[in-house]
Amino acid sequence: MHHVVVERWSRRSSPLHARDARAKLGALLAFLVAISTTPPQAARAFVAYSALLAVAIVSARLPFQGLLGRAALVLPLSATFAAVTWWSGDPARAIALAVKSFISGLAALLLVATTPLTQLLNALESLGVPRPLILVVQFLYRYLFVISEQAQHMRLAARCRQGLGLDRRSRFYAAAGALGVLFARSWERADGIYRAMLARGFSGRFSPLAPARFGARDFAFLCAAVAASTAIRLAL
Amino acid sequence: MHIPDGFLSPAVWATLDLVSVPAVGLLARKAQRDLEDRKIPLLGVMGAFVFAAQMINFPVGPGTTGHLVGGTLLAVTLGPAAAAVVMTAILAIQAFVFQDGGIVVLGANVFNMAIASVLAGYLPYRLWAGSGWRSAAIFAGGVLSVLTSACLALAQLLISGVPMPRRLMLVSLGLFLVSGLIEGAVTLAAVRAIERLNPVWIRSPKDSGSRVLGAVAIAAVTLVAGGVLIASAAPDGIWSLVGKLGLTAQTAPWLHAPLADYQVNGLESAWLRKATAGLFGLVLVYVACFLTGKFIARQRSI
Numbered sequence: 001m002h003h004v005v006v007e008r009w010s011r012r013s014s015p016l017h018a019r020d021a022r023a024k025l026g027a028l029l030a031f032l033v034a035i036s037t038t039p040p041q042a043a044r045a046f047v048a049y050s051a052l053l054a055v056a057i058v059s060a061r062l063p064f065q066g067l068l069g070r071a072a073l074v075l076p077l078s079a080t081f082a083a084v085t086w087w088s089g090d091p092a093r094a095i096a097l098a099v100k101s102f103i104s105g106l107a108a109l110l111l112v113a114t115t116p117l118t119q120l121l122n123a124l125e126s127l128g129v130p131r132p133l134i135l136v137v138q139f140l141y142r143y144l145f146v147i148s149e150q151a152q153h154m155r156l157a158a159r160c161r162q163g164l165g166l167d168r169r170s171r172f173y174a175a176a177g178a179l180g181v182l183f184a185r186s187w188e189r190a191d192g193i194y195r196a197m198l199a200r201g202f203s204g205r206f207s208p209l210a211p212a213r214f215g216a217r218d219f220a221f222l223c224a225a226v227a228a229s230t231a232i233r234l235a236l
Numbered sequence: 237m238h239i240p241d242g243f244l245s246p247a248v249w250a251t252l253d254l255v256s257v258p259a260v261g262l263l264a265r266k267a268q269r270d271l272e273d274r275k276i277p278l279l280g281v282m283g284a285f286v287f288a289a290q291m292i293n294f295p296v297g298p299g300t301t302g303h304l305v306g307g308t309l310l311a312v313t314l315g316p317a318a319a320a321v322v323m324t325a326i327l328a329i330q331a332f333v334f335q336d337g338g339i340v341v342l343g344a345n346v347f348n349m350a351i352a353s354v355l356a357g358y359l360p361y362r363l364w365a366g367s368g369w370r371s372a373a374i375f376a377g378g379v380l381s382v383l384t385s386a387c388l389a390l391a392q393l394l395i396s397g398v399p400m401p402r403r404l405m406l407v408s409l410g411l412f413l414v415s416g417l418i419e420g421a422v423t424l425a426a427v428r429a430i431e432r433l434n435p436v437w438i439r440s441p442k443d444s445g446s447r448v449l450g451a452v453a454i455a456a457v458t459l460v461a462g463g464v465l466i467a468s469a470a471p472d473g474i475w476s477l478v479g480k481l482g483l484t485a486q487t488a489p490w491l492h493a494p495l496a497d498y499q500v501n502g503l504e505s506a507w508l509r510k511a512t513a514g515l516f517g518l519v520l521v522y523v524a525c526f527l528t529g530k531f532i533a534r535q536r537s538i
Contacts, residue, residue: 006333028339032241032338032339032340033246033340035242036241036242036244036246036340037246073335073336074240074335077240078242078243081243081393081398084399084401084404085398085399087401088401090399093397096242097242097243097398099242100241100242100243101241101242101243101338102242103242104240104241104242104338104340105241105335105338108241108331108335108338109335111332112332112333117332117333130261130264130265132268132276132321133260133264133321133324133325135276136279136280136321136322136325137280137325138280139276139277139279139283139284140280140281140283140284140287140322140325140326140329141329141333142280143280143281143284144284144287144329146284147281147284147285147287147288148284148287148288148291150288151288151289151291151292152291154292155292155293168295171295172294172296172425173425175292175293175425176294176425176426176428176429178292179289179304179425179426179429179430180426180430180432180433181429181433182285182292183285183289183430183433183437184430184434184437186281186282186285186288187278187281187282189281190277190280190281190282193277194278197277
């Protein structure tokens with residue numbers, strides 16, 4: 001599946017991978033806020049943001065094309081809105097809209113591609129996001145692929161059985177039935193997971209293999225990223 | 237519709253982040269009070285179910301298919317607070333892992349699709365489930381949930397200054413209405429299928445409200461969603477109305493958001509003020525997050 005690529009990227013090693021997730025999260029936020037507050041006419045600022053991002057991508061040692069391709073997923077939507085904006089007579093704003101959404105998406109992708117999701121969630125928790133929400137996200141991600149595959153199997157089975165050419169109404173109700181079965185299986189799976197967790201003495205948190213440490217290098221990285229974003233925003 | 241980064245103006249997303257963070261915190265606490273310990277894995281797995289359910293195609297017209305969005309179905313099975321938490325988790329995964337929706341605008345997306353949409357989708361069920369209009373309530377919930385989130389997203393884009401010609405707006409509203417009707421039909425069919433397997437999975441509200449009250453409440457939600465959209469499409473009209481009523485003097489400081497219009501002018505304007513406003517907004521968001529987290533941690537019983 002598509003997403004697995006990002007997860008594989010996140011387990012590589014590079015100077016950017018080695019930084020603490022909190023530092024990377026702070027750097028991303030500063031970068032995104034700087035982009036978001038940049039006025040549309042500031043073309044030089046957007047060039048500088050792209051250059052900054054390119055430096056980060058190079059230091060992450062990730063495939064350039066692959067990253068750009070994934071980040072381009074946002075383009076159909078933003079190109080549509082940009083076209084409408086252009087058409088209503090504001091070309092500068094139209095270009096800024098497309099550029100802003102692409103650079104922002106690429107920056108967010110770079111964070112996920114250099115940080116395993118567990119580390120990212122632990123960082124979010126240590127920054128104050130409520131634990132129940134973090135736990136729900138963790139379970140969701142863990143079982144996303146399991147249940148998606150179950151749904152794919154069910155869809156394949158339904159296709160195999162539909163050689164008889166049902167009419168639309170019956171196909172609609174067949175799909176509803178499949179949804180009900182998927183719901184029931186998911187619910188029962190959740191019950192099973194909870195029993196297994198109890199049996200293993202789950203304490204309410206997933207403990208990381210290595211405790212995250214916010215070192216001097218992380219601090220330096222965070223300061224550099226915030227300073228660079230702010231400088232571009234204010235000077236150009 | 238997942239809004240990407242770069243579409244909303246800073247004032248809009250900062251405000252919605254500020255609204256969403258405490259709201260999600262409160263809903264998470266409420267969900268935890270309603271449900272037992274057992275439900276944390278359940279909420280995660282049901283989020284995965286909603287993701288997976290999008291692979292099941294429902295034939296709705298010649299050559300077209302629709303799929304479940306899920307807010308109303310989750311609200312009817314898990315309760316509205318838990319459903320909002322699950323939808324928030326889904327949006328977070330979509331933003332971070334699938335690049336579907338932005339990071340700084342996550343608060344806006346959560347507000348539209350996890351909070352407002354789920355609550356609007358649950359409202360008819362809460363009011364009509366006890367009466368004979370149960371099926372109609374589930375259908376109306378699906379329609380309302382999609383329409384509410386669509387109207388809010390469009391309004392936020394308009395307030396942020398993304399231009400939208402009237403004709404395009406009508407076309408997109410029409411499309412959203414159609415997808416709302418599909419969501420209503422799919423939700424109703426899914427609830428019936430689930431009920432046949434095990435009726436316990438569908439919650440039933442304790443007291444039954446009156447039909448009239450329900451109709452009034454639903455009309456109110458529709459009016460508010462539509463009103464927000466119209467107000468943001470024609471702010472000049474609102475302002476002239478305000479001027480006619482002679483309210484300008486009193487209301488101006490209220491209507492100006494504290495961090496508003498610091499992006500309007502070009503490079504020449506006071507950059508220090510903007511930087512301070514941006515930084516102040518970030519600090520506010522962070523403090524709100526942190527306090528909610530502490531508040532919830534104190535109440536937690538895991």
